[in-house]
Amino acid sequence: MDKYQDISNINFSVEEFRYPFPSGKSEINRSEVQHGIIKYVWQGNFSADMDEKLKKGIRTLDIGCGYGSWISDMAQTYPLSTFIGIDIVSRYFPKDTLPNAGYLECNILNGLPFPDETFDFVYQRFLWSSLTEEQWTFIIGEIVRVTKKGGAIELMEFEMKLTNSGPKTALLFDVSEKFFALKGVNPHIISKIPIMLQSTGKLSNIQCKQETIPLGWGGKLGELALRNLKSGFAAGKSKLMQLMNKSSEECDALINALDKEAEEYKTCMKHVRIFCKKD
Template sequence: MGNHFSKTTKNSYTCNSHVIFFSNKLITKNKMDFDEREHLGHILMREVFENNFSSHIHDIISNRDTKILDIGCGSGFWLTEMAADFPKPSYVGIDMLPVFPTSTVPSNITFQQHNLLNGLPFEDNTFDFIHMQSLFCDFTELQWETIVYKELARILKPGGWMEICDPEFEFCNGGPTANRISSAVCTYLRSRNVDPLIVQRHRSLIESIPSFSTSTVYHEKRHFPLGSYANKLGILGGYHISKSCRDILKGPIGKIVKLDVDINDELAREFDSHKTYFYVHRFYVQKKK
């Protein structure tokens, strides 16, 4: 792959989570609402796992030489919180779309717009920790297999850690409305060669990379509740997913499924009556030294 950024064949994203779940119009017309949704999603994931990361990086997180990369950083909430908790490392956030903040950014955070599929503009062995969250629908199966993990391994330092966090895009105990929306999203993603359950392949894909093949791939699976039956976390989770589903139906998914109900009210009722939830996963691994 060379000593500098990988010159992969130029690609474009087949899908993008921002566009699918919010649509371009919603992002550009109401950036504040988009940021609030991103912030709530960040908080919920942090609470589900009880931390912003699971990798074994506590011995380097207070080192000024440590470099941390967040891929698909969105509005940058994970990065800004990490920088506040651990101010010594330097942080870089990249995203396909320019949705990150442009003002009041801590001096140790840099945001850049990049498409990972075109190769990242970083030298080999640059970062001590690479974080990715909720990018399960941003790449096709083939892109995960042939580009994504190879590029992450290239820019990760020997002994550095990589962490991937993704949901299972299927409701457990889902009601009829929730299941219709989930089925429509899965149908749309598969039509674009995107596997909505790619999370089930992450371990094997990581283990297929030579620099990770002899390492232990750690895996945490957590329950993400939706609805007031699960107290505050469930209330916020249900609210977040209901609003996301409402916006999904304003984008390309709305052409697949037609609903004549108030989405927020109907999903809130279903979540409580069915005790709906889904699973989220974290995989983390150390690159061999």
């Protein structure tokens, strides 16, 4: 991407971005497991009708690429396409990349550092916990700006509401919602994203698909999904302790109670993909 804007002189704070999980090896592992779960459940890395174009060779952007799991997978699958990942933290970008993949550190709240209509396909997932509604409106505008006419946009988010949750599980999620509200984040933003996309007046064929994932039951998939959820709660345990006025041991007991409750109540979580075309 020889025309990207150099923003190395811009200072920013990761706190400004509101990402709730600490960086480190445990978060890398959690992210990689999550990527595997998503790919298995959805039977692929995306839902937009882009397979044939990707095979022929297009430019693709992954916003909030994290540790590069999606890009690494896609770059190997589609060697004729170019994949660019951007994230606010660069120290965990893959050190060994394929020749058709690259990464840039930038804060998307300053805008996407690319010219108008640069990419054929723009992909973003799981930033619901990091952006306010006002920031979502800005970012969607930027996504539309850098997408080529006729190109595709796909957003994927976790629905912050479980199906068939037990009382202790519900308590953890209620407290988590309060935590995000204190940060100015709407944990149910997924329901508003299609409206935000429509309001740009530049997109068509906006579609939503969802998949339900068992937690702790339903075989290996449920086991991994629950383990991944518990690791997320464990990463944010210090915040839970403050909000609930509970000790570390009490919070551990609540998190560990997820195993029994998920099996008893047959708890499920939902992922939602929203994809559309730029006119």
